[in-house]
Amino acid sequence: MSKSVLVVDDSASIRQMVTLTLSGAGYATLEAVDGEDGYAKATANPIRAVVTDLNMPRMNGIEFIRKFRAHPSSTGVPIIFLTTESDENMKRQAKEAGATAWMVKPFKQDQLLAVIKKVAGP
Amino acid sequence: MTVMDPRDVFHQEARELLDQLEEALLDLGNASDDRDLVDCAFRALHTIKGSGSMFGFDEVAGFVHEFETAFDRVRKGSVAISPPLVQVALAAKDHIARLIAEPGRHVADGEAILKNLRAIVSNDEGSDSGDTFPLAGGRVAAADPSPVQTPVQTWRVKFRLAENALVLGANPLLLLDELRELGPCEVRVKTDAVPPLESTDPEVCYLDWEVVVTTNRDRQAIDDVFIFIADGMELSIETVAADAADAADAPAADKAATAKVVEIDKPRDSAGAGAKGGTSVRVAAERLDELMDxxxxxxxxxxxxxxxxxxxxxxxxxxxxxxxxxxxxxxxxxxxxxxMVPIGSLFGRFRRLVHDLSRDLDKEVDFVTAGEETELDKTVIERLADPLVHLIRNSIDHGLEVPSRRIAAGKAARGQVRLSAVHTGSEVAISIVDDGAGLNADRIRAKAEEAGLIAPDAKVADHDLFQMVFHPGFSTAKEITALSGRGVGMDVVKRTIEGLRGRIDLGSRPGGGTTVTLRLPLTLAIIEGMLVRVGRGRYSIPLSAVEECVELPRDAEAANSGRNFLNIRGHLVPFLRLRELFKTRAAIEPHQKVVIVSAGESRVGLVVDQVIGNSQTVIKSLSKLHADVETFSGATILGDGTVALILDVAHLVNFGQEFENRLRDERIGRAA
Structure with missing residues (x-):
């Protein structure tokens, strides 16, 4: 079984846009609707990379990143977070929590692919 | 299975988020300063902004951004939540909905809302909005792959990853690949720092790299390669070639601010997107109707x-x-x-209505709902929206008094409107109860007499009097404030409910409030029926209306049209002989049965020749030719292929009461 890119976002439209883009480029994908769901799926499946929103109900993105990084299966898994504006504070927190890369919304599909390729390989 | 267009998903999602936002705002209006609610409202806004910008709703994203910025002081707790603030936030929510529904219009309206908001949030911070939201249009230009072409230069790039970089998912090989894309590279790796094998931590990167790259791209392009891992790493970039001065001039770009991304020309096949497993499936409503058929x-x-x-x-x-x-x-x-859909989805919509009405009319209203989880047929729920709006509006507009009058009447200043739904057998009862002044019987009577609905000297019970308001022409009377409304009238409400095979009841106590109860069948398509025979014809009576079956006493049988009353445990119940009603010619059978049916408060007995039993009744509507037939609500096909007509109980009950009144009048006439 090939490793999946886990897409964590409470917004169904963003989730779909990201998964369509990634699967269109040949990546296997998995979806999760919030941090808690994301953590459950990230630790139960072979994961190649994580794309996560920060602002989510139940467990927000920063907490999710922190929790996932504390789990051994996160070793070597790049985590890309999505942030709406260039909020330096959020970005700093996410990086401290163990994120690898970030993207500022809005982004284009090509940009997303470029970032994924950059951190997870083609 | 087809994958939905992400834009459609966005529309649907935005609707849900806006509902969520409205809900939170209304709750905030009631219980201000609940941090969770503020966060919930903020999260909804934020997601709308994010998704909106992704799918080209730039006006939405721009507006929400401005709104968020102004609202931020509320979030930080430095501005308290007040009714005007909730009001302007609700206006903003409506504005967002309009922007999504009709992009390109209404944009100008937003400024007024923002101005209002800023005025409320702060008195001196009026025009502070230097921080504009980066819209997709603007960013495309910034990240567009028309790379800055500079003269070919050779750079020496030295880097060493942070210790934990590998753990965090950085991959030095990918970095090298990316550098190679810029131009021809010479890569040297320094292994000096690698410890003896036994003390090597496999998760730590001990290597240093030195890459000499020759490229026509500027320094920014090289910086971008390391943008995500720049923290904690050692990185030096310098020119090797002659013009070192240029390198010094190279702008120390503000690289951390945005995720500038290198555009890659890669053919993609976006059609290959696989179907995604989901927990729910969306199906067109017609297909469900077809299935039901x-x-x-x-x-x-x-x-x-x-x-x-x-x-x-x-x-x-x-x-x-x-x-x-x-x-x-x-x-x-x-x-x-x-x-079946829970009725709560419908109830939620009314909170806003109540909020707006209470503001417009200066009345304080507690809106209480119960039984949101009660399920009803989707079609029924959709068609219920308008009648309920009308009824709730009536309750608040005309039922509840203004606070001063309430206090004078010894009631709490805040009025209450309670909307509840509950299952009763195969029906759902929805009631709208207010604790207002109640219906004004005198006024209704005066109006009814004026309209010629009742004779000036007739004695009419209050209950019957209240029914007058359902009469067409009654509700259009302008001066009857107690019951006039905007849009549909009470007669339309009644017609809609009856069209759904439901019934409407009205109860009122002077000074104590009004109760309107709607009783609706769970479904429109199939009902449990009681099959009866009258002469040679068979008829189905909706089982939900049947209370009991009794035998017709012999004395009542003999008296053909004298006393048409049965004594059911001390209560007099009028009965109708269906054989007479239907003009059946077949001989009278010895043992006649009476099926007692009820509609609302009234009961009536239907005399039949035989009770056959229960049957699944699949309702088929009658043809247009029979649209005026009121005694039957439809027809069904029986097991043997014959047709049975379905009795319209509500109509028969009314008819029975009228019939009884007429008989009584005749008797009085004869006696006189």
């Missing part, structure tokens, strides 16, 4: 089979017929279940 036909065919089986001696046939009956009824229930 088919199930109806199946139920009819199954009834025929059962009838054949009963008449036959074949044990195998009997057992198959029983099995079929079980399966068909299971299938019927499942199919009906698919169409």
């Amino acid at each position: 088919r199930v109806g036909e199946l139920v009819i065919a199954q009834a025929r089979l059962s009838q054949l089986a009963v008449a036959s001696d074949d044990a195998n046939l009997k057992s198959v017929a029983e099995e079929m009956e079980r399966l068909a009824s299971g299938l019927r229930d499942t199919t009906m279940g698919i169409r």
Whole structure:
């Protein structure tokens, strides 16, 4: 079984846009609707990379990143977070929590692919 | 299965988020300063902004951004939540909905809302909005792959990853690949720092790299390669070639601010997107109707089979017929279940209505809902929206008094409107109860007399008087403030409810408030019916309306049109002889039965020749030719293929009461 890119976002439209883009480029994908769901799926499946929103109900993105990084299966898994504006504070927190890369919304599909390729390989 | 267009998903999602936002705002209006609610409102806004910008709703994203910025002080707790603030936030929510529904219009309206908001949030911070939201349009230009072409230069790039970089998912090989894309590279790796094997931590990167790259791209392009891992790493970039001065001039770009991304020309096949597993499926409503139709036909065919089986001696046939009956009824229930939607989705919409009305009318209203989880057929719920709006509006506009009058009447200043739904047998009862002034019987009577609905000297019970408000022409009277409304009138409300095979009841106590109860069938397509025979014709009575069956006493039988009353445990119940009503010519049978049916508060007995039993009644509507027939609400096909008409109980009950009144008047006339 090939490793999946886990897409964590409470917004169904963003989730779909990201998964369509990634699967269109040949990546296997998995979806999760919030941090808690994301953590459950990230630790139960072979994961190649994580794309996560920060602002989510139940467990927000920063907490999710922190929790996932504390789990051994996160070793070597790049985590890309999505942030709406260039909020330096959020970005700093996410990086401290163990994120690898970030993207500022809005982004284009090509940009997303470029970032994924950059951190997870083609 | 087709994958939905992400834009459609966005529309749907935005609707849900806006509902969520409205809900939170309304709750905030009631219980201000609940941090969770503020966060919830903020999260909804934020997601709308994010998704909106992704799918080209730039106006939405721009507006929400401005709104968020201004609202931020509320979030930080430095501005308290006040009714005007909730008001302007609700206006903003409506504005967002309009921007999504009709992009390109209404944009100008947003400024006024923002101005209002800023005025409320702060008195001196009026025009502070230097921080504009980066819209997709603007960013495309910034990240567009028309890379800055500079003269070919050679750079020496030295880097060493942070210790934990590998753990965090950085991959130095990918970095090297990326550098190679810029131009020809010479890569050297320094292994000096690698410790002896036994003390090597496999998760730590001990290597240093030195890359000499020759490229026509500027320094920014090289910086971008390391943008994500720049923290904690050692990185030096310098020119090797002659013009070192240029390198010094190279802008120390503000690289951390945005995720500038290198555009890659890579052919993609976006059509290859696979279907995604989901927990729910969206199905067109017509297909559900079609399914229901088919199930109806199946139920009819199954009834025929059962009838054949009963008449036959074949044990195998009997057992198959029983099995079929079980399966068909299971299938019927499942199919009906698919169409069921909790009524809470409808109730939620009214909170805003109540909020707006209470503000416009200066009345304080507590809106209480109960039984949101009660399920009803989707079609029924959709068609209920308008009547309920009208009824709630009536309750607040005309039922509840202004606070000063309430206090004068010894009530709490805040009025209450309670909307509840509850299952009762195969029906759902929805009631709208207010604790206002109640209906003004005198006024209604005066109006009814003026309209010629009742004779000036007639004695009419209050309950019957209240029914007058459902009379067409009554509600259009302008000066009857107690019941006039905007849009639909009470007669339309009644017609809509009856169109759904439901009933409407009105109760009121002077000074104590008004109760309107709607009783609706769970589904429109199949009902449990009681099959009866009158002469040679068979009729189905909706089982939900049947209270009991009794035998017609002999003395009542003999008296043909004298006393048409039965004594049911001390209560006098009028009855109708269906054979007379239907002008049946067949001979009178010795033992006649009376089926007692009820509609709202009233009961009436229907005299029939025989009670046959229960039957699954698949409702088929009558043709347009029979649209005026009021005694029957539809027809059904029986197991043997014949047709039975379905009695309209509500109408028969009214008819029975009127018939009784007429008889009484005649008797009085004769006596005089």
